Amino acid sequence: MDIHVFTLFPEMFRGPMDESMVGRAVAGRLVSLHLHNFRDYAPDKHHTVDDTPYGGGPGMVVKPEPLFSAVEAVLGPVPSCPIILLTPQGRPFRQAAAQRLAQFPTFALLCGHYGGVDERVREHLATEELSIGDYVLTGGELPAMVVIDAVVRLLPGVLGSQESTAEDSHAAVLLQAPLYTRPPLFRGWQVPEVLLSGDHQAIARWRRQQALLRTRERRPDLLAEAELSEEDRRFLQGLEP
Ligand SMILES: C[S@@+](CC[C@H](N)C(=O)[O-])C[C@H]1O[C@@H](n2cnc3c(N)ncnc32)[C@H](O)[C@@H]1O
Numbered sequence: 001m002d003i004h005v006f007t008l009f010p011e012m013f014r015g016p017m018d019e020s021m022v023g024r025a026v027a028g029r030l031v032s033l034h035l036h037n038f039r040d041y042a043p044d045k046h047h048t049v050d051d052t053p054y055g056g057g058p059g060m061v062v063k064p065e066p067l068f069s070a071v072e073a074v075l076g077p078v079p080s081c082p083i084i085l086l087t088p089q090g091r092p093f094r095q096a097a098a099q100r101l102a103q104f105p106t107f108a109l110l111c112g113h114y115g116g117v118d119e120r121v122r123e124h125l126a127t128e129e130l131s132i133g134d135y136v137l138t139g140g141e142l143p144a145m146v147v148i149d150a151v152v153r154l155l156p157g158v159l160g161s162q163e164s165t166a167e168d169s170h171a172a173v174l175l176q177a178p179l180y181t182r183p184p185l186f187r188g189w190q191v192p193e194v195l196l197s198g199d200h201q202a203i204a205r206w207r208r209q210q211a212l213l214r215t216r217e218r219r220p221d222l223l224a225e226a227e228l229s230e231e232d233r234r235f236l237q238g239l240e241p
Helices: 020-027 063-076 095-101 119-124 141-152 200-218 229-239
Strands: 002-007 032-037 084-094 106-110 127-130
Touching: 002 141, 020 141, 032 063, 063 106, 063 119, 084 119, 084 141, 084 200, 095 141, 106 141, 127 141, 141 229, 200 229
Parallel strands: 002 032, 002 106, 084 106, 084 127
Antiparallel strands: none
């Protein structure tokens, strides 16, 4: 997979993108991360990338020319891959979006900065807009890293054979059941007996019920989206007062 990031701060990616799963995926050539400083594509001799907003107001606005020129120089005049503008005004980035992006051989991320990006980038360059949450960050670099991490760990061969993404929270909408490891008794706190029983069917049932319970307690909004079996529904109905 090729991921192109258009940013004014490529150095921010060093470190987070060199470590752990993403670092391993890059080192193992499962992913190529291409960092493009769009300041290099600003047409004037001072490489200006921002200007004051038309109509007045605080903050500077990222100019359209450097971003358009950078994307077109790298991806061609009519790019065929998703070009994602990171913006707090975008669609919330969720696991389903990570799963969708993981299917593409190439995608691009546009990182805004200052007070935001000229609207014509959103209208005529980006193919979609993603937000990583209802808060405002200084720039699109951290959101881009969040998207990259969430996508890359889904690629075949990135996680070790012992690890799986299928049971993760949000993979199939529900939150994951609680996890325990050795020792079975820690400071008087016991691991649930069923997990030590070796009865795989009973363990699977317990995990499913815990996932349903957890989701109902913490994120009842997700229950409406989840695919529930008759058994799941009976279990949830049994919890009603
Ligand atoms: C300070 S923000 C600009 C916010 C803009 N004034 C607004 O109210 O929509 C600068 C840049 O950070 C990035 N950014 C900030 N918060 C974000 C979020 N929650 N999700 C995705 N990108 C974000 C965007 O690329 C944005 O252009």
